[in-house]
Each structure stands twice: as C-alpha cells, then as structure tokens.
Amino acid sequence: MSIGNSPESPEDDRNFPADDRDSIGRALQQARVAAGLTVEEVSASTRVRVPIVHAIEEDDFSRCGGDVYARGHIRTLARAVGLDPASLVEQYDAEHGGRPAPTPAAPLFEAERIRPEPRRPNWTAAMVAAIVAVVGFVGFTMFNGNDVRGNGAVAEGPAPASKTTAPAKPKPAKPADPKPVPSESAIAAVPQDKVTVKLTATDDKSWISAKAHDGKLLFDGLLNAGESKTFQDDERIDLILGNAGPIELYVNGKKIEDSFESGQVERLSYTKGDPQAG
Secondary structure, three states, rough: OOOOOOOOOOHOOOOOOOOOOHHHHHHHHHHHHHHOOOOHHHHHHHHHOHHHHHHHHOOOHHHHHHHHHHHHHHHHHHHHHOOHHHHHHHHHHOOOOOOOOOOOOOOOOOOHHHHHOOOOHHHHHHHHHHHHHHHHHHHHHHHHHHHHHOOOOOOOOOOOOOOOOOOOOOOOOOOOOOOOOOOOOOOHHHOOOOOOEEEEEEOOEEEEEEEEOOOOOEEEEEEOOOOOEEEEEEEEEEEEEEEOOOOOEEEEEEEOOOOOOOOOOEEEEEOOOOOOOO
C-alpha cells in the first residue's frame, strides 16, 4: 500500500509565504483607491511628484533618492490615504536592512590631549647671558676710564636749562576710539518690509522647495550638508523640507527653535515680522 503526503506535511508549507502582508506599495495603492483619490490628487496634497508616487506604489524606491527620503515619502503618502505611517516605515526598514547605525561621536577635548606641553624656561642659559653682559659692561667701563685719564679730557655735563624757558607741558593723550559693539547676528539686519528665510543643511543633505506668495517657484532641489539658501518675498514664503532634521532655519533674523526629526517632511509658511509657522 502506498502512502502519500499528509495534508499537514511540511513540504506543503513551502507553497505558502511566511509573511502574507501586502507590500508597502500595494497597501498604499489600495488605501488610495479605497479613499477615492487619484495619483494626481495625492501628489497635489503631499507635494510628492507623480512619477515618484507611481514608483512607490510599484514598490520601486530607487527614485526617492535614498532611504531617508523613502521613509519621508512613505510617511507622507500614508497620512494622505489614512494609513498608519509607523507600521509601513517599520516594514520598509525590515525589508531594506533597517536604519543605519549612528556614527559614534568624536571624543571630546581631542585637541587638548594632543597639545604639546609648554616649554620650561632655560634658567641656565639666562644666567650665562646675564654674567656675560655684566663682564662686558665692567670691561667697557674700565677701558673708557683709562682713556679719559690718559688724554686729560674732562667729560662735560649737559648745559643747564635757561631759567626763562618754561618746561614743555605734556600733551594730553588722545582717547582711543571706542570699539564698535558687534550686533547679535549679521542676519538680524534684514528688511522689515519683507519676509526673509535662510536655510542651512548642517550635517546631512535635504531636498527643499521654496515658493513666493504668488506661487512662483524660488527653488526646488537638493541642499547638501554645509550649504545655505536665502529666500525673500514681499508677503509670504512657503517651504517644503524633505528631510527636516538637519535643517537650521532663520526667519526674519530669528532662529526657529522647532525640533525636526531626520526623514521628517515639513510644510511651513512664514510672513513678515515675528516668524509664526503656518
């Protein structure tokens, strides 16, 4: 009698995937369709370009520009279609090797550890130099005294000052010009009738977009680490920060102290006067 494989044989389990979750792109696409939204509508509300939305829904993250931007786009699209961003980002990390390990901080006071010790004064050399100077002075004095006695010359002292000549009065010293007091920040002198925004990428790159109040595009591109951009408009400036974590932001001469996370996408608007995020 032949014995076949039982229904619960381990060989049958190989026909079923270990994780039956939808892919990230399929989950986003199904949620968008369920919400009755088109790709163009999602792109307009999130500022994520249409080709990138299509690529992400096909699980192609190569057009995002890196893991940091891919996580940011996933969070933005998930919020737009009503999904939980955290679970999708965790799924992305699990499928793409997880977040990069943080770079260890450089040890503090490295310069102080390698700084050479100051040289101690050489007192022996100083004493020898002083003795040589004293001996030379004594010899010079004795030689001049013998020369004066041999020639019979008498050294004359300085002529007495005339009684009628009044001593010159010392001129008062001219007071030194006061040093200018430096301003708190050079950027503080921005025009009061305009809105001025300065962005600096401190330790990582970030994609940014800046528009004037009339919708004119002022900049749309990548800001590398160490680079800065300054924008100015008569009424309002609208910003999109693709990776807000490394961005240092000054608005109308005042530093914005908001804490942004790496990979976080931020949409901000600023007008004249004391900066207030829109």
